[in-house]
Amino acid sequence: MNRLQVELPGLTLKNPIIPASGCFGFGQEFAKLYDLSKLGAIMIKATTLETRRGNPTPRVAETAAGMLNAIGLQNPGLAHVMEYELPWLEQYDVPIIANVAGTETADYVAVAEKISTAPNVKALELNISCPNVKSGGIQFGTDANTASGLTAAVKEVSKVPVYVKLSPNVTNIVEIAKAVEAGGADGITMINTLIGMRLHPKTGKPIIANGTGGLSGPAVKPIAIRMIYDVRQQVKIPIIGMGGITNAEDVIDFLSVGASAVAVGTANFVDPFVCPNIIDELPQKLDELACEKITDLIGRSHR
Amino acid sequence: MIQQEKMKVVRQKQIADGIFELTLIGQLTLQMKQPGQFVHIRVSDSLEPLLRRPISICSIDSEHMEFKMLYRAGGRGTKILSQKQPGDEVDILGPLGNGFPVEETESGETALLVGGGIGVPPLYELSKQLNAKGVHTIHVLGFQSIHNVFYEKQFSELGETYIVTADGSYGSKGFVTDLLAQLNPTFDVFYSCGPLPMLKALEQTYPDKKGFLSFEERMGCGIGACYACVCQTTDIVAQDYLKICSDGPVFPRGVVAL
Secondary structure, X not given: OOOOOEEEOOEEEOOOEEEOOOOOOOOHHHHOOOOXXXXXXXXXXXEOOOOEOOOOOOOEEEEOOEEEEOOOOOEOOHHHHXXXXXXXXXXXXXXXXXXXXXXXXXXHHHHHHHHOOOXXXXXXXXXXXXXXXXXXXXXXXXXXXXXXXXXXHHHHHOOOOEEEEOOOOOOOHHHHHHHHHHOOOOEEXXXXXXXXXXXXXOOOOXXXXXXXXEEEOHHHHHHXXXXXXHHHOOOOOOEEEEOXXXXXXXXXXXXXXXXXXXXXXXXXXXXXXXXXXXHHHHHHHHHHOOOOOHHHHOOHHHO | OOEEEEEEEEEEEEEEOOEEEEEEEOHHHHHOOOOOOEEEEEOOOOOOOOOOEEEEOOEXXXXXXXXXXXXXXXXXXXXXXXXXXXXXXXXXXXXXXXXXXXXXXXXXXXXXXXXXXHHOHHHHHHXXXXXXOOOEEEEEEEEOOHHHOOOHHHHHOOOEEEEEEOOOOOXXXXXXXXXXXXXXXXXXXXXXXXXHHHHHHHHHHOOOOEEEEEOOOOOOOOOOOOOOOEEEEOOOOOOOEEEOOOOOEEEEOXXXXX
């Protein structure tokens, strides 16, 4: 028996550890460091219909126990991802969760329809929460009706289950979670980054060229934990949790509040081996908690 | 191959105003081949500061498994690094990036090495390797003032070395480009690392020469995954953007839009 195995719509995960979208490229850089087949799944970088150049630099700024980024969804576009990135990933025994982004509903639908036909794409992650692009992204994720409508439109064309990535930059995240569930989402991933700003001490102006950036890293973990705790009690579909995970204890916290699996983001930049290290640590953590299998921990905060 | 290792501090020495020379020992040194590559350093095991710091490799001693880096203790992270003592361990990821192509200069030819401030260190290993294959090197190194000058003696042992300071307190006064205009050196290939205006001026001063420039930018991961440290390219390459950490930090002249 594999104690770490988790079953989710469209996904059989050999462990619940997934590198988060935007923090792992399309896997090529990390494949030089370890065997990607070790991972539960991979959330690839957001893919849009056309090539996107992203934002001007500086695109990142370090903050207390975290970082701000405003990459701006730079990616080579759908055709390139279908032709090169996804086929290259087929050499690994790992399901791919394709993060889909766009500026209007038609873009999301077009990308979802095509990318969901790739043999190794087992689920989509609908990016309605990118804070760093002028149009699209977060606009879809901060209004319940829009979020629900987009989810339904993508569900209609997708060949694989659809997870919706929620933004924490809302007054009531439970309302958005319920809306995407009503729209037919198979799961939720949460949270994306929090909008923040860091100033240059000399000029008093923002360091990041975009002005604002998305805050990630250990600093945001308590917010993610609280939001998943709240959402878990109000929706039935599974949650993949993320926000500041750096070690196995963090993973257990996310599972405890109700996430069925987790994504690791910023920590990949600090320690590129963090995902395999966490996977290796988990069995011992289960032993310490006298837990037979990892799924026993899911939602224990609510029991 | 990129490795991660807790390397041991052999020596830590302040060599100029705010500039430190750190010598580390470990297996990872054996992976270092090309001058101009860098290492990504985690200065603390805690979450503060969180990200690694990219620092160029200044000198490689494979025989003793040691390498040296020179850095300016200017920010939070590098100040912590400057407090490391012999015997302390430092978490190193590297070697990273593509460095200076030594093979682009033939034995018997002359290479012009131009460095500005904290861009000077990677030129030292480059000069060592060029000299080892019989290339004649000329070094033109610019600093802010006399207090910031370092490695003059080390470079002098390898070839003609000229120092310029912005305030004229040591060597000649002005920028490296002022000195180059006076010297009018004869050379075949130029290699440079330093501030952007300097790199730009070099490209303009030597429009017909083969040259290689090393760039820097705020980095996240250092391995090409986060897309933070991109630079805009000119029309001569197909891609709009290149990543400084993994496509560079050294590019042939003309590739990066300056």
